[in-house]
Amino acid sequence: MPFIKVRDDLCKGCKLCITFCPKQVIRMSDRLNPKGYYVAELFDKEGCTGCGICARMCPDVAISVYREDKKEVPA
Amino acid sequence: MKVVYERPESLLDVPFTYCPGCTHGIIHRMVADTLDDLGIRERTIGVSPVGCSVFAYEFFNCDMVAAAHGRAPAVATGIKRVHPDKIVFTYQGDGDLAAIGTAEIIHAAARGENITVIFANNVIYGMTGGQMAPTTLIGQKTDTTPYGRSVEANGHPIRVCELLSSLDGVAYLERVSTHDPKHVLKAQKAIKKAFQYQVDGKGFTLIELLSTCPSNWGMNPLDSLKWLEESMLPYYKPGVYKDIG
Ligand SMILES: Cc1ncc(C[n+]2csc(CCOP(=O)(O)OP(=O)(O)O)c2C)c(N)n1
Ligand code: SF4
Numbered sequence: 001m002p003f004i005k006v007r008d009d010l011c012k013g014c015k016l017c018i019t020f021c022p023k024q025v026i027r028m029s030d031r032l033n034p035k036g037y038y039v040a041e042l043f044d045k046e047g048c049t050g051c052g053i054c055a056r057m058c059p060d061v062a063i064s065v066y067r068e069d070k071k072e073v074p075a
Numbered sequence: 076m077k078v079v080y081e082r083p084e085s086l087l088d089v090p091f092t093y094c095p096g097c098t099h100g101i102i103h104r105m106v107a108d109t110l111d112d113l114g115i116r117e118r119t120i121g122v123s124p125v126g127c128s129v130f131a132y133e134f135f136n137c138d139m140v141a142a143a144h145g146r147a148p149a150v151a152t153g154i155k156r157v158h159p160d161k162i163v164f165t166y167q168g169d170g171d172l173a174a175i176g177t178a179e180i181i182h183a184a185a186r187g188e189n190i191t192v193i194f195a196n197n198v199i200y201g202m203t204g205g206q207m208a209p210t211t212l213i214g215q216k217t218d219t220t221p222y223g224r225s226v227e228a229n230g231h232p233i234r235v236c237e238l239l240s241s242l243d244g245v246a247y248l249e250r251v252s253t254h255d256p257k258h259v260l261k262a263q264k265a266i267k268k269a270f271q272y273q274v275d276g277k278g279f280t281l282i283e284l285l286s287t288c289p290s291n292w293g294m295n296p297l298d299s300l301k302w303l304e305e306s307m308l309p310y311y312k313p314g315v316y317k318d319i320g
Binding site: 003048064066 | 076077078079080081083086089090093095096098099100101103104185255258260263297300310
């Protein structure tokens with residue numbers, strides 16, 4: 001199953017990933033990072049297709065995408 | 076399971092200093108992905124502006140120089156002429172490029188310098204707290220146009236791509252947007268093409284990226300993207316303004 005990792009130290013809680021995720025599987029967590037931002041998290045691992053749209057729209061480059069196949073996120 | 080998309084090598088592992096949701100970060104990422112994809116990171120020299128993106132020299136994992144306000148195209152000209160084998164780009168805001176730096180950008184373009192300009196247009200001065208820029212829209216409220224920009228008092232907003240498109244030195248000019256994934260993908264392609272043109276020695280290239288400034292627009296990140304689409308796109312039409320092919 002594909003999944004994403006959001007780096008807590010980089011996330012500023014802007015919610016762009018949540019908005020643009022076609023599968024709506026990202027949400028705000030109740031974790032605060034040291035800067036005082038609530039950070040985003042993947043809550044439905046089954047639903048993530050690894051499309052990478054969240055990562056591309058993340059202004060803080062906080063998201064990495066994991067997938068089985070070799071197909072890359074289209075450049 | 077393997078990682079298929081992660082932080083590009085061309086970005087250092089430091090947090091951006093931009094406000095939450097500011098699209099400067101999306102644009103940085105696209106530039107860094109391009110340097111990775113084209114394999115040119117180690118021979119690239121970037122020039123950062125004055126503005127919120129002044130700290131670009133802290134973020135990109137290539138050689139960087141910081142220029143005085145608006146002077147990035149002049150500094151880039153010098154670097155490129157001394158090191159024609161290097162890939163040289165500037166990263167500039169609209170206050171930097173279209174106000175104090177108008178002369179530099181016009182003449183660098185007219186001379187056909189073989190450099191790439193990444194132009195983030197957020198229609199306001201971000202770093203200094205939200206004053207009107209030459210690109211501010213008619214009716215747009217800023218710190219210095221509290222009742223909205225008016226033609227009588229402030230003149231018309233400058234469209235940089237249209238302005239530069241008449242210059243023979245220009246090889247490629249495109250305006251793109253950052254307000255949704257579809258447009259970001261288009262923007263990524265345009266940036267890559269601009270750098271490829273420089274690698275091929277084709278001449279001056281500039282990509283204008285419509286960008287947000289949630290903090291000084293007084294909106295949350297999402298509403299900013301909507302405002303960009305609804306208010307900026309009609310005046311700043313995306314498209315290719317010049318392409319010598
Ligand atoms: C010579 C000089 N004049 C004025 C300033 C003040 N100043 C700093 S940033 C800026 C405008 C930046 O706006 P923009 O280029 O749109 O970038 P943004 O911060 O919006 O990304 C100005 C006028 C300065 N630093 N140096
Ligand atoms: S002030 Fe505006 S342009 Fe500057 S980082 Fe904040 S949102 Fe971005």
